[in-house]
Amino acid sequence: MTFDLRKRLFIIIGIGVSVLLALIFAILFLTDFFANRAPDISGPGNSTVFNTSTSQNTPIFDDVDATTVIGQATVPANPSDRQILLLARDFVERYTSYSNQNDNAHIDEVLSMVTVRMSDWLETQKADNESIYRGVTTRVIASSFDLLEKERAVVAIDVQQEMVYRVDSNVRYKSGKVNLIKIQGEWKIDGLFWNQ
Template sequence: MIKNMDLSRRQIIIIGIAAVILVLVVALILLWQPTSDEQSKLSEDLKTEPQVFDSASVKTDETSKDLLALRLAARNFTERYLSFSNQNWGENIEAVRINMTKQMQEAADSELQKVREFYNADNFYGVSTKVLAERVTLNDKQGGELELEVQKVEKVGSKQNIIYKKYKIGLLKNNETWLVNTFREM
């Protein structure tokens, strides 16, 4: 009988502690709820239109636009031109041929022939290229020249090799389009 009393007394104490904790949790929840003033202010804030930045109001000079176009043309050309595999010979050149002068098209065709002769089709050979940095060395209304630092991931069969190289690219402006005229390793 005494053991049963101790057990029921323990149960009462545990239930009492649980009730006190429950009351404290409910009180904290009620205290943390926003008042009606705070709720109405929050709903008003949500109703207001967000401010949208209108980039049309920002004036940029033609020189900075032209420089950006030059840099983008050089990066885009370099990454595409230097990324290829022996499973799609020449697709990289065809993709950027429209961005080349006649002189560069002839040089690209010659380079493609050299690479085809060097790497046979028996083993997979592929190169993926990413421009890491560029530096404009010449920029005027007719042409531009950049030095590019690239990372080339070369795969021969199952082996992979990472190479860092520098290239110099020369572009000529034809109407509003930058065309690659020269491209060489430094």
């Protein structure tokens, strides 16, 4: 099979454009281009459109004021500070991403990340499986320190949640705080509070 000049040029240009597009998409995704874009959460999407049976819209513990801003947000310069942020993000994404048909795996996955007090509270949040599917997928879109001390930290978080009920889905944006304390040299989650 022989190709004339026009066909060869078309094939070469097509391959070149395909390789160029593949490189552009690889660069965008490898540099986490889309994950660093936080949507505006000040609009009507800030309201609750999906009520879960696990009371996630209320503070976990009554003895802590979740609405008090403790300090200015900071950017971690220290790698160990980054690990604290990652722990808070990981906990929020794992715990608040669940379905009513996952046998509470979202709770079992985070028990090693939390304090005894938080673990006791999480055990009370286990729900029975239901026949009609309902699920939530949570993605932390921003996190920063409100407080960072030697033995205590408060991480402010913004999340995007996609809620699915049967075949309908809604997206909402929420903000909250994750309290962490250092126990025997290891950081543990000690509270999760959603802003009202």
